[in-house]
Amino acid sequence: MRSFASRHIGTDGAAQSAMLSQLGYGSLAELMDAVLPKGIRAETPFGEPVSEAAALAELRGMADTNTVRRSAIGLGYHGTVTPAPIKRNILENPSWYTAYTPYQPEISQGRLEALINFQTMIAELAGLDIANASMLDESTAVVEGMLLARRASKAKGNVFLVDKDALPQTKALLEHRAAAVGIELREFTFDTIDAEGAFGALVQYPASCGLVRDPSPVIDAIHAVGGLAVVAADLLALSLVKSPGEFGADIAVGSSQRFGVPMGFGGPHAGFMATRKGIERQLPGRLVGVSKDSHGMPAYRLTLQTREQHIRRERATSNICTAQVLLAVMASMYAVYHGPEGIREIARAVHESAREVAGALKSAGYELATESFFDTVRFSAPGRAQEIADTARERGVLVHTPDADTVQVAVDEEWAETGVADLLAALGIEAAEATAGFGTELARTSEFMTHEVFSSFHSETALMRYMRRLSDKDYALDRGMIPLGSCTMKLNAAAEMEAITWPEFAGLHPFAPLSDANGSLELIDQLSDWLAKLTGYDIVSLQPNAGSQGELAGLLAIRGYHQSRGDEHRDLCLIPASAHGTNAASAVLAGLRVLVVATDALGNVDMDDLHAKIESNRDSLAALMVTYPSTHGVYEETIREVCDAVHEAGGQVYIDGANLNALLGHATFGDMGGDVSHLNLHKTFCIPHGGGGPGVGPVAAKQHLAEFLPRDPREAPLEVDGLTIGAQPVSAAPFGSASILPISWAYVRMMGESGLVEATAAAVLAANYVASRLKDHFPLLYAGENGLVAHECILDLRPLTEATGVTNDDVAKRLVDYGFHAPTMSFPVAGTLMVEPTESEDLTEIDRFIDAMIAIKEEADAVAAGTWPADDNPLVNAPHTSEEIVGEWTHPYDRTVAVFPAGGVGANRQSQAKYWPPVGRVDNAYGDRNLVCACPPPEAFEV
């Protein structure tokens, strides 16, 4: 029987032998001996692999020990009915989940359209002008809203007002995050608003207790002092109650979870953020806009990218890079499927159910805490709250107890569908006449989701075809290789994906009693333990729901550690010039100052500069952040010396785990001197990129930092308004994006030590093979002293650009005509392409890529030789659309050259991989200068 590893790793023994002989090595082990610095090898003793069936059986066993009861907890997480066509055609469809972030717009029009639908839906429901393409979760979106308010506000104060009745998990997160950046939080109730010295205010709408109230008093008070109002709103409620924008809010945030995305014990879900006009250039996260292509037709792209951390580095005001694209796409399709009237109907049914519950409670003699509510009812039960909750739980229903005298129940789409009889029975009360909900003065009268996309696909047939039409426009791993350097686009195996939709994992509320989550917790504990072993650390927190959040958690831990030792003055973070921009942005948000260390001609840390900077900042040195192997794809020989020098001066070493897939099974961060790292489960450990999220960014550390990391609620519980979470949170949910952890669990389990060791070597082999075959055509920017690279290689296109005028952009777009996703462009060095084939590609596909690159080089040479004019050739005109080649043809080269450059239909394998881009090259400048971030009117597409 073939092992899972042999399915995951694309090259078999024969292919590997051929590749090794190209490089002059006899075996994978010999290659790894040559490429890895001697001093860093470390064993990671680890279990043997199991088969796919056995791994799934183990997962099934764990799932069976979860107890999924009906949730009436609410607090930002609600039961929802995922439409089956969306589950099958998006969540379980590799065309959607294996795509990358849409940096290359020409091959991403499908998900860009879905995302602009999401933005349009959010902006209109919020009553604001512009929404981004999603945030990590509601609570982190509130933090980003606070930071946005601070930078956009004219007020000078450093106080942020926080609604006493905000979600408990949001309040805890704000506490941890505000302290690091010197923001003072001031809690208020509607009777005690003191806006003096404040730059912003948060209102929860409806309130955490369920109360629907007019947020105007807060909004007016903060505006009076020149500050900005942030409203955290419930998306479903907004279809019935007045929108934040209508009350004058500047920023609205929240979660789109209840639009068809399962609770999943905490995530992933798409948070959202919308703002009024005038502050859109300060928005964090990804933003999709409309531009036009080379034929003048509308085309979508990511817009205003210069706002983002990868460009602004330490000047960035947010470290968010990832969105939650897959989940935002699901929520947008939920809206497309139901339409505005359907959404209103669901909301009305939920509201009606809540009114029934309120009526029954009243009739049973309970006093309601509020008479104005949407879906959440709080009632008083002096001294009996726990007893009521326990009884309800025995009867299969979970409720929330804010304190010993109060109980709170929230209904949702699932309750609306089944009726609330079981809920009433769980509470021991009888049905009675429904009460009123909220007053008409707060009822929504404005329209939303008026664009025709929200009223065109309400039958399943229409929706199925719409989703297929969009996915057909996109290039994902199900079409061919995505050789993006630093992004690790390896296989996301179907068996790994299997368990994420099981109701036992998908149906748990994040604040369900932990004894209901035995299976999920067992999985979390095992995965944490494995990741600790594989990285040489003592402790792992799986809570951070993106790499950027893992970085932040690690840096906050370093800061906390120094402070605990009385070293408040240690606030300087050294970061090599070659680092990913997010490093610097995260450091700033952890309250650290950034000092850049030079890199030498080979891309390595400049040791002289490092020693000099450590020496002149000995007293203030907090940390060094370094990526290993480096962002240039090289194993630096000096890594131990680097770590020792930092430790000797009293600093901590943060090793960025972005490139862990080049080390796994061969060396560990802990052993080489790291104190803390974040890992990217969406790179090394096979969680699919989802078209731009979800990611998971666990933070792993040595024991001395453990107490400063996001804490497990089982070990360091933090009580907030009756809710138990873990101390020092960086995400809304205690275990982050728990529902996708089975993917990484399954990968590690099915690979075992032997599989992981081989995967790393196979990835290194593939990168070196590409480098070796392409180095005579494109200079290799960096290599180690042995002439070898790690798991990726940088091709320097600048000499080609100088000689021929052909840019790396032209090469990237021409690769689309050859049926490829472009490699990473201009990172870490402008004018270059970084190629990472990963271990999952087979030799045929790797060779096809190499041959395409060589052919493109020949085309560039032909331009230089004058065969084709510099402004009219297959490169500058790339990519070519089908519409273009059936139209009038005026170019000095054949149509076949344009669209079948590696041979015509049936000539070779090329034709099998033919991908047709739906648009020509997208005009970046036009889109940035003419900002449009909502669905364009249908007339825009008329020729």
Next chain:
Amino acid sequence: MTEMQYTKDHEWIRAEGDIATVGITDFAQNSLGDVVYVDLPEVDQEFTAGESLGEIESTKSVGELFAPAAGTVVEVNDAVADDPTLVNSDPTGAGWLVKVRFSEQPEVLSADEYAELTK
């Protein structure tokens, strides 16, 4: 009209009486690429040497407008805010950014010295 002078931050300065006009050089606009947005300071804003007076965003990058010396903003070029392409098409003319009154002498380079810097 007086001669144009330059700074090591790739800005040009042209003094007329006690008012100096400041913009970015052709070299700078060329390195930035297509300029899509210009963020300018408020009139009457006072600044110190080296302070950022605004940002020039292209599709790929962000450049800062550094104050060459301390002073006060007298006028900003609203035409550039409306049409950022002016920075690319006419960086030393219609694409000027701010007029300022310096309270100290900026450190400047001559045309030849600047040409040497960008060689």
